[in-house]
Amino acid sequence: TFALMYLPFFAAYGAAEYAGYLAGTQAFAQRMRPVYGLFLFGGAAAFALAAGLQQPLGVPRLLVAAVFLVGVARLLMSRRFRWYAGLELAVLAGLACWPGFDGVFMNGFKLGPNTQMSTASHRKKDQGETAYAGWGKYAYLEILHLQMGGRPSYMGFYNDCNMWQFFPLIFGEGSPADYWRSFRVPPRDRVPFWLLPKQHGSVALIGSGGGREVLECRLAGAERILALELEPGVVQAIQGPLAEDFDRVYSEPPVEVRTGDARGYLERHPEKFDLIMLMSVGSYPQLMLEPGNMIRTIEAFRLLVDHVAPGGSLVIGYDSYLDKEGVLLSQYNQTLRQLGLETYACNQGGGRGGSYLLIAFRSDGTPEQNARRDRARVELAKGAEFVPGEALEVADFHPITDDRPYLAGNIRNVLSEDDLRIMGGKLGGVVVLVGLVLVVLLRHGLARHEGPVRQTVILGLGVLVGANFMLLEYLCVIHLFRYLFIYYDALILAMVAFLTVSGLGSFLVPARALVGTVAAALGFAALYWWGSADWGGLTAALLLVPLVLVTGLFFPVLFEQWPAGRLALFAMDAVGAAAGGLVAFFVPMLFGLRAYATVALTVFLLTGLAMLLFLWRRAPRVMGTKSGQELALTR
Known part of the structure; x- marks a missing residue:
């Protein structure tokens, strides 16, 4: 649809x-x-x-x-x-x-009422009414006011997908005991009370959403609460029109709320915390359209471990239906153990409403900290089932790295690697079939018109140029993604920069410098491949500028040199762009970002060499000398 x-x-x-x-x-x-x-x-x-x-x-x-x-x-x-x-x-x-x-x-x-995570389902089941609706930076946001067993609550939806729930305080609730007695809460909601110290406790909440864990940490007596939420629209709604309904959870001390990427924030700030919580981070289904989740790779976990205070804890929680076989749970467990933490895990409930909880902690805790952890384990056993140690082991374990972040997200269980291969094969077959049909039709229509080179050659050049444009454009995206950690932000910045620089190339590079410019760009491509893995993000990004500049020249050069075949060239360029788009979508998820860079640079080298041969063969006309035709390139 x-x-x-x-x-x-x-x-x-x-x-x-x-x-x-x-x-x-x-x-x-x-x-x-x-x-x-x-x-x-x-x-x-x-x-x-x-x-x-x-x-x-x-x-x-x-x-x-x-x-x-x-x-x-x-x-x-x-x-x-x-x-x-x-x-x-x-x-x-x-x-x-x-x-x-x-x-x-x-x-x-929107999904129908039979889909449990949809707004329609909760409107029907829990008498949900819209409390807020509007666009955020990354999604369409809806917050419903629900009545669940007589207890009021709020539920947040991103693009019609349930992402968080908030239970406001009601009259007389001034302590954790009052809060818990008033309605049934799962064990995960008591983690801050069990693990935070009684005095001077500090906690970082990654993906704080509607503020559920923020309120619980306030009730547990935390003196420092850092709430990191990616979607600014949620925070703006809860700090603005819904502030009183949400108990001013984001508006009063000791809460400090930051909107943006959590990993980037932690890289810039050395502060350590007694407790770091990641609850349901990375479960948003839109991640299937992205190359991965940069908050659950081993590099990200190493950063989180570095921010855990001596004797502190790191807690990861998410819905178990997103990981029915416990594959990700085992992966996260062994990654944290490899980084030096001790761990245990439990599963509260089961089926659609169940949730995993993985608790990792430093072994250098004081007797008081160890006692808190022991108490947490005892209390969790009352409402959750512990996952056996052997079930948390992964045979032939390999940590998930920043190069293949797709493997770190819950969405891999919705769209597996086998699913991706099948989907990619089918879509690739469609593109190839469409391309072959177009070649047959276009060659027949162009048989009466003389071109600058053989028709099959220039049609093939059109495919290469289109594929190169898409692949190089997306190479800029994933390059920024590895340093910004937010795919959408990397996409927007890279697209604006790529289109601007390639446009400058089309405008500014003089006709007489075409051959030299293309040859120089080929050298920069080799330099990027050789050094981008070790150099800083900005230095390596600058090496892409000459490649992008030259890419803006390829299509207009061909377009000017073949007036009778412009529609054919445009069509084959579109086929190449479609093929490049498929490669850009599937290769990063299936083979990694480094493998994608190899493919993109290889296609650029092939396109650049093919264009060099074309330019040398057509030099008088392309350079705009007197022997050229009226459509030759001139300034």
Whole structure:
């Protein structure tokens, strides 16, 4: 449903792009390079604006705005005004201004009441009513007010997926005992009371969500509570219109709330904590669209261990239905043991409502700290089943690293490696089939037109250029991902930078310098491969700049040299981009980020060498000398 809903949008986008190229080259005396540069600059601006406007406007309105701009462009290109085109723009403007548009649009993607994690299920089962709805930085947020057995609570949903629940205090609850007696709480909710010291206790909560663990740590007497939450929209809602409903959980001492990436924050701050808690971090289903989760690799766990105070504890909890065989639980357990911590694990409940709890602690605890841990184990045994030690062992154990972070996320149990291979094979087969059909059709149509080289050669160049564009673009994304740790942020920054720099390449590199520029970029590609693993993120990123600059030249050079085959070239470039997109999606998850970098750089080298041969063969025309045709590259 999701793909079919967006298919017309993508088809319209491709048609509008090609029409824009034709109109642009006509306006620029058949020169494609300035047109392509403007197109790339527009793409960079679109990504930047979409990221900045998503929270205040929402994704549906941004999509309407994109279609509206296409309509405006069509009007500008037409020779006379047509009333129905104006009516279309008026309807689109009305949709964008309609206050209920977000909700109606998002309802089209929501799951039914039979899906337990959906908003519809909890509206029906728990008399849920909307307390808040709006766009955050990363997702569409909904917070429902529920009545569960007479106990009021709030439940947070990201894109219609239940992610957290908060139980506010009710009259007379002023201590942990009062809080626990008023309703049935699972053992995981008592962890702060058992493990935190009675005085001067400090805790870091990674993925604090709606503030459930924050409130529990306050009740347990913690004097320092650092709440790290990735989604700023949640914190803004709970600090703003829902502050009183959520007991001002994020608004009063001793709570310090930080929005953003937890791993990056801990790398910048040396503070140590008596207790670090990761509850349900990385279980968000949208991670299936990303190369992985950078908070559960061995490098991330090593950072967390370094921030655990002497004798302190590290607690990981998540729903057991996301890890039915306990594969991730065993992986996390052995990783933490390899890093020098002692561990034990339990499973509270079972089936859909069960949850794992992994408790890891330093062995250098004081008698008081050891007593607290012993008490926690005794209390957990009253409501949870301990996982046997042999069940936590992994044969032929290999820690999950930053190079393959997909293996560290709960979503690997929804979309396994075998599933990925099958999906990749099917989609790859479709792309190959479409490409072969297009080659047959395009060669037949172009038989009457003479090209700069053989038709199969230039069609193959089109595929290489399209694939290289996608692969190099995504190489910039994963390079930033390894240093920013948030995929969405890396995606936006890399796309804006890539499109801007490649646009500059299309604009600024003089025709006479094409061969030398491409040759130099090939050298920088080899240098990046040789040194990027050991150099700092910024230094290695700078080596990608010449590659990106040159990538902006490839397509417009071919487009200008084959006026009769522009549509064919555009089509094969799209096929190459589709193939590159598939490789960019599957290779990082299946083989790792380093393997993907190898593939991307190899394709760039092949594309660069092929373009060098093309440029040398076509030198008089490409360089714009007097012997060139009127469509040759000139400044």
